[in-house]
Amino acid sequence: MRRHGILNKFNLLGAVASVALLAGCATAPAEEAQADLVEAPVEATPQIPPYMDASLSPEARAKDLVSRMTLEEKASQMYDKAAAIPRLGIHEYNWWNEALHGVARAGHATVFPQAIGMAATWDEDLMLDVATVISDEGRAKHHYYASEDVYAMYGGLTFWSPNINIFRDPRWGRGQETYGEDPFLTGRMAVNFISGIQGDDEKYLKAIATVKHYAVxxxxxxxxxxxxxHASDADLWETYLPAFKMAFDETxxxxxxxxxxxxxxxxxxxxxxxxxxxxxxxxxxxxxxxxxxxxxxxxxxxxxxxxxxxxxxxxxxxxxxxxxxxxxxxxxxxxxxxxxxxxxxxxxxxxxxxxxxxxxxxxxxxxxxxxxxxxxLGMYDDPADVHWAQTPHEVVASEPHINLSADAARQSLVLLKNDGILPLAADTKVAVIGPNADNWWTLVANYYGRPTQPVTALEGIKAKIGEENVTYAVGSTIAGDNYSDYKPVPASVLFHEDADGNLVSGVKAAYYDNKELEGAPTLEQVESNIDFYWDRTPSTGGLNDEFSATWEGVIVPETDGVYRFQPSRWTEVTINGETVGEMDNVEMQAGESYAVRMVLKFDSGWPRDQLDKYAYLNWTDVSRDLEAEALAATEGADVILFFGGIDANLEGEEMGVELDGFLGGDRTHIKLPESQEKLLKKLHATGKPVVMVNFSGSAIALNWEDENLPAIVQAFYPGEQAGKAIAELLWGDFSPSGRLPVTFYKSVDDLPDFLDYSMANRTYKYFEGEPLYAFGHGLSYTDFTYGGLSVPDTHDASEPLTVSATVTNSGDMAGKEVVQAYIQHQDRAHEGVPRIELVAFDVVELAPGESAEIQFDLSPDRIGYYDTDGNPVTPEGSTAILSIGAGQPGFVSDEDALTAEVTFTSAE
Structure with missing residues (x-):
């Protein structure tokens, strides 16, 4: 359906012709603007106004266009839902789009690991590749929509990503969107994300990246x-601004x-x-x-x-x-x-x-x-001249993109602990237990697109070793009274009455071409169940049309139970005429009929996800004895695989969640939810080894787990290929290489108040306590050894400092190593100076027996710090300890982190 008042490149000529008549009265300001732009010609092509002349600079074109607008028109352009100006040939444009770990909220897209998981890869090249894919898909989707004059929310080329705030406190629900707690790691990932999003064309940007949320x-x-x-000047420059500065300086x-x-x-x-x-x-x-x-x-x-x-x-x-x-x-x-x-x-x-x-x-x-x-962006230029505009829609969720998502998932997984049980033997029979074993939400996190090939942990393990070797039980709620095992109400229990009053399979569906069920339906048919995702509006075939729908029938349960229903957004559900909310329990008897009606009213305006159209009716039986099911599932297993943690329904942006440990999207403590902790202890008591895979976008205080379980994997939120990557890690198809981008604390009691923005006793740089798992921590299946550390005894602090070492894969398995370099200033000028600081890192892939020399050239600002007034300090006349190795010195063995002292001198 064509939207009123929208003009594109191919119906612009009439508007441009009328604008050309005005060109004479507007050339003076345009020419004046061009006087300062040496690269721009002084005169535009005479047939079109200057702002439509692609040979002029973007600045000159913008100045000319704005000079033609009324004040009210200018104001209308300063809104994310910018209005069309038909007389100037300007179509409407929605500036709001998201691309945090894949193009979000606009239909199908490749879903990569959440940002915190990408940070756990510590891999700049991988980040660049992922962002390049995201912008390819964004370009393809934009032109797909624009070809039908759709300039809707989440269909544009201006992405409000990346989030480069510092994850200074594990209670923050949006910390999952960041690259962790270190400004340098954050900055490096941001630079590569931005470069991949914006492309490398000399004239046109592929898309626009937005660094947020500036800045404290x-x-x-x-x-x-x-x-x-209120941030101190030292904290401002040491912590809150560096990633932004790096983005501005390098992109x-x-x-x-x-x-x-x-x-x-x-x-x-x-x-x-x-x-x-x-x-x-x-x-x-x-x-x-x-x-x-x-x-x-x-x-x-x-x-x-x-x-x-x-x-x-x-x-x-x-x-x-x-x-x-x-x-x-x-x-x-x-x-x-x-x-x-x-x-x-x-x-x-x-x-x-x-x-x-x-x-x-x-x-x-x-x-x-x-x-x-x-x-x-080439928004108003001939698409033939903008090579990004040729990106075909077929690239979206293409096989190479899905494969890259799988590779990113592999590299994002962090092996926190392993007493030797991993990797599992090929013939191991496992019990897959836990609220996140088959939880779709652990794949997508927040700000997500619609995955085309989602693989949960349970699905990945079954595919890896065969269903006959796997038993499964959800085991517990994910937290409090919140369940994670909702599934679509199956076709086997859904019916409707035929003309003779007999129950026949399916529910009656009626689709309307408006959002209020007005008039006659445009489409009526029987659906097997209510579980839909539409690329196009079912009633009209349009890409972004408002519509409404009803589904009516009866549910005939196959088992007695107390059921809880979970409908999709924009819907209302009634059972036997009573409205049912998400937390309402409905008692049902097997074989009995219960009238069900679901109404969907899809509004393409605020605050809807305009290009993301779906409907589902999920349910779960909350009367089951989940713990008993879990214990029964372990009986024939050699190893118990527990998939726990939290998901983005509990932590995220300004949410309505309020229960033990969670408030408004944030966390009030960082312990594992009580329902899971209780179940884990029962599983441990069986005497069978329990391997835990933890999903979360933030640090979890896995204190009991670390003391009692033989192996723990931190998965963060690994993207749509999560299950495949996790199964491959557990059975040793690759050596894990992920490293923590945040500190895992033992308790929030060790931290300052959440509202306190001082960095004192926060993050690995300033924390004075003992972490559970240190920033930079992560284990492998192979061994890497370090040698040949080269650090000068003295160095002019105003000059770049070159340090190097040799890393060797001394194990019997190929693997990637994240080489980390840290500095510790011995003569700290004030308390705001970091206790220790990451100054460089690199990822190296080595075959067994292979060695590589790693060299870091540290600029003066990398070896310096800021004083209390936020002024850069060159550490002349002081000493520092430089280390290169597998992690922070003090948290890895002497063989895994080589250290040397350097004395900084002045040029004099």
Whole structure:
């Protein structure tokens, strides 16, 4: 279905012809803009206005286009749902898209390990390859949608990834989206992600990456709209800014997203120090800035507005009006407002100009930044001239992409402990137990696309060793009263009445071409069950049309039970006429009939996932004795494989979860959920060896498990090929190479208050306690030995420092080793100096007996630090210990980390 008012390249000529008549009155500002752009010709091609001339620079084109807009039109472009301007040939554009670990929320896509899992690979080349695939799929999907004039949410080329905040506290639910707790590792992964997303073409960007959330932001989630964080200058430069600085210095990253919270008393998106002094002036960022969604509203939301229904929550109450908020944000350099359901805050800019709160030239600058970005993408150029536009839709979830996802999953797995039980023998019979053994959500985490080849751990193990060698039981809830084993209500229990009143298989479905079940259905048919994913709207065949549907029939259970139903979004379910919520229990008897009706109303507007269309009705029997089933499943097994941890229904962004250990997306403690801990101890008591695979986007305090279980694997959230990779690791098809990008603490009692943004006693760099598993930790199936460390005794601290060592695979299996280099300053000038710091790393793959020389050239800033005022310090006249090895010195053996002392001198 064609959307009203949308113009693309091929129906643009009429609009351009009318614009050409205006060119004479607009050439002066356009030519004036070009005077400063030496590479741009002075005159545009005469048949078209300058902004449509691809031979001009993106900056000149943007300046010309903006000069033709009214003030109201400019304001309409500063919203994530930018309006079409037909008279100028400008189609609507939705700036909001996500690509955290695959193109998200826009239908099928290859799903890679969650960002924290990618960080666990420590592999920059792999990160570049993954991001390249993501942007290939994003380009393909964008042109697929645009070919039918669909410019919808999650269909654009402006990706709001990567999240390069520092995972400073394991309680933060969104920490899974980051590259961990170390600024250097984060920066290196970010640089490669950005490079892969934006491509290497000299003229056109493949897509735009957005580094977020600038810059002092990492929870808590429930209070993020009103919190005010105060970071010291030392912490700012040692921890919160380095990854951003690295991205700006080493890439041409197109966009920055500013955060919800306030920093030093001002909302982040309206902070002069953060946004002007640091971002634009000192860090030299010249792209566009987008607010986090609702952050500009947070400027003026207060208790009174919230109570009156004029705001979704109370926030900073920093200014009084919408116009003041919009003006402040734009003056501080926020160019684009992501809304929050309360509309476009930038629509108040004309009023703000009238009030003298902002001048139109400042608004022009913001809109010019936005259109410079779109022109750099080739958005309004002939697709034949933009080679990225030739990316075929068939690349999406193609075999090479799925294979890369599998490889990334393998490298993301971290072997935390192994007493020799792994790898398992080929003939091992296993009991697969645990709430995450067959949990689809552990594959996709948050901000996910729709996988085409998802493989859970259970499925991967069955495929690996044969179903006859596997018994399975879910064993427990995942946490509290939350179940993870929901499956679609099967066709075997779904019926409807035929014309004679007899029950026949399937449910009656009716599909409508509107979202309110109005008029006659456009399609009626019998469906075997309710479990659908649509690429196109079932009632119209369109890519992004609103629709509604009903499914009606009866459920005839095969067993007695107390059932809990889990419908998909946008739906309402009734059983025997009673509305059933997700936590409602429905008692059912085998053989009895229960009328079921499910209604779906799909709205393609806020806050829906517009291009992601699905419907399902899942259920589980909560009356089963899960523990008894698990113990029974172990009886014929040689080894118990326990798949536990949490999933992204418990940890994530601003969620409604509130139960022991979890609050609003965050965690209140980091212990394994009680239901799982209890089951694990029962399984351990059987006397059979228990190997644990833990899924989580954050550190879990596996204290009892470390003491009592022979082997533990940390899986994070490994992507759609997780089950295949996990089975291969357990049976030794490859040697694990993942390393922790975060510290696994023993308890949050060892940490400061979550709201405290000082880095004292946080992360491996400053933590004074004893971790359960150290940052950088990870075991292999083969052995690597180090030798030949070369570190000079003295070194001019203003010059690059070269250090090297030789690493040898001294085992009998090929493997990858993550070589890590750390510095420890012996004469610390102040307490803010890190206790120890990662300064370099590399991944090397070696065959048995093979050696490689690893050399790191450490720039002066890598061996220096910052003083309390945030000034860089060259450590002249001090000593430091340099180490190269398999992990942090002190947490690996002397053979696995070589150390040497160096004295830094000055040039004099």
């Amino acid at each position: 932001h990492s929870g808590p989630e429930p209070s993020r709209h009103r919190d005010d964080y 041409d990253v197109g966009s920055v997203m500013c955060a919800y919270n306030a920093v030093w008393g001002a909302p982040a998106c309206g902070s002069e120090r953060l946004m002007v002094d640091l971002l634009r002036d000192e860090l030299k960022f010249d792209g566009y800035v987008v607010s986090d969604c609702g952050a500009i509203g947070d400027f003026y939301y207060d208790e009174e507005k919230h109570a009156a229904g004029e705001a979704p929550y109370a926030a900073h109450d920093y200014v009084n009006t919408r116009a003041e908020a919009a003006a402040l944000a734009v003056k501080m350099g926020t160019d684009l407002n992501c809304g929050d359901g309360e509309g476009n805050k930038m629509d108040a800019l004309p009023d703000a100009v009238a009030q003298g709160l902002i001048d139109e030239a400042t608004i022009d600058q913001s809109v010019e930044r936005l259109y410079t970005a779109l022109f750099r």
